[in-house]
Amino acid sequence: MSENQDPELEELIARKLRDLPDQIAPASLASSVLATLRARQAAPWWRRSWFQWPASLRFASAGLAFAISTLLLWTAWSYWPDAAARYDSVAQSGTTWLATWRNWFNGASLQARTYLDTVPTSFLFAAIGVVAACYLMCIGLGTAFVRYFIFSKQTLRS
Amino acid sequence: MPELEQFETFMLNYQNMVFTHAFRLLGNPAEASDVSQTVFLKAYERFAELADSPTVGGWLKRVATNLCLNHLQRYRARWRLFSEMTTGDDEDDRQPDPAAEAPSPGTLGDDEKRLLEEALRRLPDSQRVPLVLHHFEDLSCEQIAAELNVSVGKVKTDMHRGRLALRRKLLRNEAGELSALRTGA
Numbered sequence A: 001m002s003e004n005q006d007p008e009l010e011e012l013i014a015r016k017l018r019d020l021p022d023q024i025a026p027a028s029l030a031s032s033v034l035a036t037l038r039a040r041q042a043a044p045w046w047r048r049s050w051f052q053w054p055a056s057l058r059f060a061s062a063g064l065a066f067a068i069s070t071l072l073l074w075t076a077w078s079y080w081p082d083a084a085a086r087y088d089s090v091a092q093s094g095t096t097w098l099a100t101w102r103n104w105f106n107g108a109s110l111q112a113r114t115y116l117d118t119v120p121t122s123f124l125f126a127a128i129g130v131v132a133a134c135y136l137m138c139i140g141l142g143t144a145f146v147r148y149f150i151f152s153k154q155t156l157r158s
Numbered sequence B: 001m002p003e004l005e006q007f008e009t010f011m012l013n014y015q016n017m018v019f020t021h022a023f024r025l026l027g028n029p030a031e032a033s034d035v036s037q038t039v040f041l042k043a044y045e046r047f048a049e050l051a052d053s054p055t056v057g058g059w060l061k062r063v064a065t066n067l068c069l070n071h072l073q074r075y076r077a078r079w080r081l082f083s084e085m086t087t088g089d090d091e092d093d094r095q096p097d098p099a100a101e102a103p104s105p106g107t108l109g110d111d112e113k114r115l116l117e118e119a120l121r122r123l124p125d126s127q128r129v130p131l132v133l134h135h136f137e138d139l140s141c142e143q144i145a146a147e148l149n150v151s152v153g154k155v156k157t158d159m160h161r162g163r164l165a166l167r168r169k170l171l172r173n174e175a176g177e178l179s180a181l182r183t184g185a
Helices: A007-018 A027-042 A055-079 A083-118 A121-157 B002-026 B029-045 B056-075 B078-082 B111-122 B125-136 B141-148 B152-184
Strands: none
Touching (some): A007 B125, B029 B056, B111 B125, B141 B152
């Protein structure tokens, strides 16, 4: 039997705890809950969250939002027939800028790849291993510091 | 507001159970009262489903448990409560909150019950919480370990230490009563 197991003790404590009566809740508990609920109910519907609005108002507001957005889009397309053309020109200028950046990035990555090809693979693995070892050493030293200099002092105090 | 009246009746039926459960988990009546209030506010949002549910007691206890564990983890430095590094031998060192006087223990004025309730309240959180979850919510050690995010071994050790502390308190009380009787005789 494990040192943490004592069926007799467990049974004794279980029996004693089961016999404990309920505590009496503070008299203020029910009144404060009801006061909070009354205050919530007294708030006008438009001050509550959208999910607590009456169902009819939720449907109406969703329909209205959809109608307004559709109207705005239709108006924009009707009154500015060249909107699509303008959008294309903006996209084109953005594409030019992006293309410049992409070319620069491609050139840099090509050079990096050429340089890496000259480095032996074993050296690369060794470098990765050293970096990983340094990282683990930092974690280890940090953990040891916390355990020995912080937790040990707190354990001594308690 | 007929619904509120029904809810008030519902709350009066369950408030002692919810408050007691929260009080035993937290060991502090003011915090237990705050948690109980939140439990009933959540219950009101689902009152239509809960009103006639046969499992409403379990639901209320579960919500209370979750809120209490959140409260303990959020407001009482979690690492100190459930860390593997705590010794768990400090049940007698725990300083009771002076503002947290235990409420009257129900209608039974039995000294032993009052003593046991007080001893349970004075246990460290790491021992009291698993004991309450095991004995009052019928959770297994594995379920408690998963709930508290600690090892099963830690749960068993803490529960064992908690039980030993409770037994010590009870035995001390019995010895005190015997000596008082002898002195009186």
